Amino acid sequence: MLTLKGLHKRYPDGFVALPSVDLEVPTGQLVALIGPSGAGKSTLIRCINRLVEPTSGSVKLGEQELTTLSRGELRRARRRIAMIFQDYALVDRLTVMENVLSGRLGYVSFWQSWMRRFPQADVDRAFELLETVGLKGLHDRRADALSGGQRQRVGIARALMQQPELLLVDEPTASLDPRTARQVMQLLGDLCKAHNLTAIINIHDVPLARAYTDRIVGLQAGNVVFDGKPQELTDAVLPEIYGGEDWNKDAESDQAAAPAEDDGVAA
Amino acid sequence: MSTAPPTTPPTAGAPRRWRRPPHIANPRTRWALYIGASLYLLWALSSVEVDVGRLFEGMTRARTFFAAALSPDFFTRWSDIRAGILESLTMTVVATVAGIALSVPLGLGAARNLASRPVYLVCRAILAGTRAFHEIILAIMLVAMFGFGPFAGVVTLVVSTIGFLGKLIAEDIEAIQWNAVEAVESAGASWLQRVVYAVLPQIMPRFIGLSLYRLDINFRESAVIGIVGAGGIGATLTTAFDRYEFEAVSAILILIITTVFIAEYIAGAIRRKVL
Amino acid sequence: MPVEQQGDTRIWRRRDRKAAWQHFGVTLAVAALVVFCAKIISDQTTWEFVGSAPMQGADLAMRMWPPQLGYIAELWGPVVDTIHIATLGTILGVMIASPLAFLAANNTTPSKVFVRPVALALLVTSRSVNSIIWALMLVVIFGPGMLSGIIAIALRSVGFCGKLLYEAIEEIDAHTVEAVSSTGASRLQVLTFGVIPQIAPAFAGISVYRWDINIREATVLGLVGAGGIGMALQGAIDTLAWSRVSVIFLVILATVVLSEWVSAKARAAVI
Ligand SMILES: Nc1ncnc2c1ncn2[C@@H]1O[C@H](COP(=O)(O)OP(=O)(O)O)[C@@H](O)[C@H]1O
Ligand SMILES: [Mg+2]
Numbered sequence: 001m002l003t004l005k006g007l008h009k010r011y012p013d014g015f016v017a018l019p020s021v022d023l024e025v026p027t028g029q030l031v032a033l034i035g036p037s038g039a040g041k042s043t044l045i046r047c048i049n050r051l052v053e054p055t056s057g058s059v060k061l062g063e064q065e066l067t068t069l070s071r072g073e074l075r076r077a078r079r080r081i082a083m084i085f086q087d088y089a090l091v092d093r094l095t096v097m098e099n100v101l102s103g104r105l106g107y108v109s110f111w112q113s114w115m116r117r118f119p120q121a122d123v124d125r126a127f128e129l130l131e132t133v134g135l136k137g138l139h140d141r142r143a144d145a146l147s148g149g150q151r152q153r154v155g156i157a158r159a160l161m162q163q164p165e166l167l168l169v170d171e172p173t174a175s176l177d178p179r180t181a182r183q184v185m186q187l188l189g190d191l192c193k194a195h196n197l198t199a200i201i202n203i204h205d206v207p208l209a210r211a212y213t214d215r216i217v218g219l220q221a222g223n224v225v226f227d228g229k230p231q232e233l234t235d236a237v238l239p240e241i242y243g244g245e246d247w248n249k250d251a252e253s254d255q256a257a258a259p260a261e262d263d264g265v266a267a
Numbered sequence: 268m269s270t271a272p273p274t275t276p277p278t279a280g281a282p283r284r285w286r287r288p289p290h291i292a293n294p295r296t297r298w299a300l301y302i303g304a305s306l307y308l309l310w311a312l313s314s315v316e317v318d319v320g321r322l323f324e325g326m327t328r329a330r331t332f333f334a335a336a337l338s339p340d341f342f343t344r345w346s347d348i349r350a351g352i353l354e355s356l357t358m359t360v361v362a363t364v365a366g367i368a369l370s371v372p373l374g375l376g377a378a379r380n381l382a383s384r385p386v387y388l389v390c391r392a393i394l395a396g397t398r399a400f401h402e403i404i405l406a407i408m409l410v411a412m413f414g415f416g417p418f419a420g421v422v423t424l425v426v427s428t429i430g431f432l433g434k435l436i437a438e439d440i441e442a443i444q445w446n447a448v449e450a451v452e453s454a455g456a457s458w459l460q461r462v463v464y465a466v467l468p469q470i471m472p473r474f475i476g477l478s479l480y481r482l483d484i485n486f487r488e489s490a491v492i493g494i495v496g497a498g499g500i501g502a503t504l505t506t507a508f509d510r511y512e513f514e515a516v517s518a519i520l521i522l523i524i525t526t527v528f529i530a531e532y533i534a535g536a537i538r539r540k541v542l
Numbered sequence: 543m544p545v546e547q548q549g550d551t552r553i554w555r556r557r558d559r560k561a562a563w564q565h566f567g568v569t570l571a572v573a574a575l576v577v578f579c580a581k582i583i584s585d586q587t588t589w590e591f592v593g594s595a596p597m598q599g600a601d602l603a604m605r606m607w608p609p610q611l612g613y614i615a616e617l618w619g620p621v622v623d624t625i626h627i628a629t630l631g632t633i634l635g636v637m638i639a640s641p642l643a644f645l646a647a648n649n650t651t652p653s654k655v656f657v658r659p660v661a662l663a664l665l666v667t668s669r670s671v672n673s674i675i676w677a678l679m680l681v682v683i684f685g686p687g688m689l690s691g692i693i694a695i696a697l698r699s700v701g702f703c704g705k706l707l708y709e710a711i712e713e714i715d716a717h718t719v720e721a722v723s724s725t726g727a728s729r730l731q732v733l734t735f736g737v738i739p740q741i742a743p744a745f746a747g748i749s750v751y752r753w754d755i756n757i758r759e760a761t762v763l764g765l766v767g768a769g770g771i772g773m774a775l776q777g778a779i780d781t782l783a784w785s786r787v788s789v790i791f792l793v794i795l796a797t798v799v800l801s802e803w804v805s806a807k808a809r810a811a812v813i
Contacts, residue, residue, distance in 0.1 A: 106726025
């Protein structure tokens with residue numbers, strides 16, 4: 001169970017990205033966070049693992065309050081929270097295997113990580129995960145020699161390597177072609193179900209969010225303006241989230257033009 | 268895409284080991300390189316003769332040296348220091364401007380995509396020639412030719428500025444976006460017009476940056492070539508060293524470092540404004 | 543560089559008449575400065591000497607020719623010493639520069655207020671003082687010989703490598719670093735997994751580049767007594783043995799060309 005209470009973020013330049021967000025995500029739920037660019041989606045999920053320091057408010061994972069943790073405690077808490085990035089954020093010059101194993105950095109000593117001597121159990125798990133995400137045999141390939149879809153799979157494997165309770169996913173499909181985007185969302189959905197993971201996925205792409213998640217939260221200018229089941233997110237409410245009256249017109253013409261309406265939306 | 272929970276035991280019986288693949292795949296090459304490097308290092312280290320007695324003596328000198336460094340004396344030799352610094356600065360200005368003026372045509376000529384083959388070869392040869400020798404060696408020769416004083420120093424700095432800037436300008440020109448040149452060419456531009464309208468604008472920001480950087484280098488170099496008689500603060504510095512006036516040495520070094528610091532700051536400001 | 547399309551002239555002319563006048567004023571000021579400086583230099587120059595320079599040059603060339611080629615045999619030791627000085631000096635310099643670079647880079651420094659300025663000041667100091675001047679000082683302390691040369695090369699290299707290195711560190715991809723730290727990795731682990739792999743090629747390239755420069759520098763350190771072939775050069779010049787000087791020049795040239803070739807190969811190999 002993840003609980004946000006009165007989460008407030010004000011950037012040093014004075015810009016308030018999140019006025020006050022309250023949100024509860026029960027264990028095992030897959031939540032899509034949608035909203036226009038600049039709505040504060042990234043800020044919100046980064047406040048959870050404190051890549052961005054929240055200004056005030058509370059973030060609780062289970063019983064643990066995250067916002068008040070010291071550096072060392074935060075490191076330990078971060079092991080329970082995995083993150084997946086839009087631009088994959090792999091270390092290009094390391095191999096696929098090293099990237100996946102870097103998910104265990106919170107558990108091994110500095111010396112072990114320096115010598116790349118990870119426990120055999122971790123190595124076994126990494127091999128299995130690579131198979132699961134469909135990258136069997138590519139473990140010695142350098143990360144910069146992979147395609148976008150493959151790179152995102154490495155990112156997913158690295159995240160699962162942490163055996164997290166909570167998965168934070170920031171626009172996993174925005175840099176991928178529509179077909180690969182669907183595959184990646186399918187994979188994420190399946191993995192979350194298989195491991196009973198709580199997950200928050202930031203995503204631009206409304207049809208993908210509808211198809212693969214349990215719940216949709218709409219954010220606009222840092223405020224939650226929609227919270228409900230995917231089927232409740234009708235075209236009528238979309239303008240509320242995305243603003244602008246012309247949304248309906250755009251959406252209609254999109255639907256009229258192409259049945260695979262998710263193709264062009266990734267922005 | 269399999270979604271089998273990753274907690275199942277490994278498919279193969281034995282655990283799969285993983286080791287980071289070595290940077291050099293061929294083990295023979297790898298070991299040859301390691302052993303070769305170690306042997307070389309041993310050889311090099313063993314050739315350094317350390318005279319413990321001399322070192323011991325040096326420690327007392329080091330102490331006076333550091334004491335002097337902490338109490339710089341700007342005043343006793345102030346008129347010499349002032350004259351030296353000013354001479355260095357004037358040499359720097361003249362040499363940098365003259366060097367830039369000469370390096371631009373040479374750089375254009377040494378760009379493969381712009382110059383004809385014979386011009387290219389001649390310019391490249393000139394540039395290689397100016398870069399062949401260290402400034403100090405150049406200064407020794409030029410002092411022998413022109414006599415002691417700042418003129419030999421200026422010529423030295425001009426030559427090394429040409430070698431530095433000319434080569435970098437040529438490389439920058441070779442890396443420009445060619446379609447801009449073609450666009451201008453298709454509008455009927457002459458060679459010179461192409462250079463002015465499509466080439467120079469592309470290299471200008473970096474060119475300005477490099478010129479400012481060279482200004483800075485020339486000032487520092489002017490402190491060195493004075494050691495062999497080519498004018499500037501370097502002459503004052505060697506004199507101070509020869510007389511064991513370490514307080515004056517310290518003062519001069521502080522002035523050099525401060526000047527470089529200020530120059531770098533100003534250069535940064537100009538670059539930010541121009542770029 | 544995307545700005546280039548704009549063109550420098552346009553940037554200056556984009557503004558109104560005031561800016562144009564400013565530009566004119568700056569140009570005039572710079573021209574006046576250059577003329578003024580040239581005048582000072584000219585006043586201190588004995589123009590008769592300059593006039594006779596071609597003759598002096600020809601005279602010198604004649605004394606240098608033919609080079610006393612047999613002398614090469616005595617130069618092997620000094621050349622090898624020169625290479626050793628450059629290599630050991632580079633290694634030592636890089637070893638000092640690396641931690642300094644991490645302390646100086648915006649994104650890895652432990653403290654922007656206290657540590658970073660100190661690291662930057664150390665780098666500037668190292669860079670402002672030429673290796674020959676470092677050598678002048680070190681010869682006083684350690685006595686003449688390779689040791690002074692090695693340390694002089696190292697002290698100068700610290701600033702050069704440190705500056706390029708911290709700039710490379712500041713350019714790394716921040717998301718990758720975030721990704722590694724969001725796994726719960728410690729500071730050191732973030733460095734080794736997130737930062738170092740990204741700067742490794744730059745690091746190798748910078749070291750090789752500096753080694754190449756250092757070979758050049760090491761050839762002249764001997765002029766102030768800090769070992770290497772420069773000592774032989776000093777001796778030959780002091781005794782006016784110009785036919786030996788030309789041999790030394792040839793050997794230096796060969797060494798520099800060789801080092802340039804080696805460094806080009808090495809850089810191609812690491813990138
Ligand atoms: N470091 C920062 N400093 C100031 N403002 C920022 C910073 N990062 C993001 N913002 C602002 O916060 C708002 C939300 O950004 P973000 O969370 O990235 O939105 P989203 O991920 O929904 O596109 C944007 O208006 C953005 O300009
Ligand atoms: Mg975002």
